[in-house]
Amino acid sequence: MLYQVINDNPMLFSRGLYYGITIAIVSFATGMTVLTLNIHHKGTRGYEVPMILKKICFGVVAKILFIKLEVPLGSKESMPAAPVADYYRRFDTDKLPENGRLSPRFIRKLNPSASATASETFERQFMRVLQKVYQTIERNEMRLAEQDRRDLIKQEWQQLALIIDRVLLLIFLGLTITVTLTVFFQGP
Numbered sequence: 583m584l585y586q587v588i589n590d591n592p593m594l595f596s597r598g599l600y601y602g603i604t605i606a607i608v609s610f611a612t613g614m615t616v617l618t619l620n621i622h623h624k625g626t627r628g629y630e631v632p633m634i635l636k637k638i639c640f641g642v643v644a645k646i647l648f649i650k651l652e653v654p655l656g657s658k659e660s661m662p663a664a665p666v667a668d669y670y671r672r673f674d675t676d677k678l679p680e681n682g683r684l685s686p687r688f689i690r691k692l693n694p695s696a697s698a699t700a701s702e703t704f705e706r707q708f709m710r711v712l713q714k715v716y717q718t719i720e721r722n723e724m725r726l727a728e729q730d731r732r733d734l735i736k737q738e739w740q741q742l743a744l745i746i747d748r749v750l751l752l753i754f755l756g757l758t759i760t761v762t763l764t765v766f767f768q769g770p
Contacts (some may be wrong), residue, residue: 600765607757614750618743625739628732636738639745647748651741 644651 596765596768600762603761603765604758607754607761611750611754614754615747618747618750621746622740622743625732625736628735630735631738631742635742639742643749644745647745647752649745649748652737 640651
């Protein structure tokens with residue numbers, strides 16, 4: 583029965599084929615949009631863009647598509663190094679007490695040296711405060727350097743997603759135009 587209807591009206595077959603292929607292309611485009619969004623948000627995890635992707639996408643594909651990038655072309659000098667995990671240990675002047683002993687800081691408070699004058703005590707306290715201020719400034723600088731590094735990585739992933747999105751848009755347009763022309767010119 584269906585075969586007879588299709589044979590009686592060949593335009594019905596062409597329209598059905600066109601709609602079916604169009605739905606498949608739109609589904610493919612939706613899947614690629616999800617992929618592009620996944621790439622766009624990958625930078626928030628802190629992973630760097632692989633160097634081969636930088637060279638291909640930023641160096642070749644972006645120039646072909648006339649995309650102006652704000653990200654430097656993946657030079658390692660432009661990206662600050664990540665802070666070392668034990669970086670702050672060098673600022674610890676007071677060591678942790680061993681088991682069963684008092685902290686050196688607590689011992690100093692219990693037994694102030696008799697030879698220390700008021701100015702020496704003030705100078706020691708002032709130096710301790712300056713040391714704490716210095717440590718705080720160093721920690722803030724390290725935190726800002728790490729934040730700048732993460733922002734640069736995030737920006738690189740976003741630029742990569744932009745390039746991939748443009749490539750997929752061109753593929754979608756090419757496929758849609760090709761299928762449309764093929765179905766229309768193939769009909770009776």
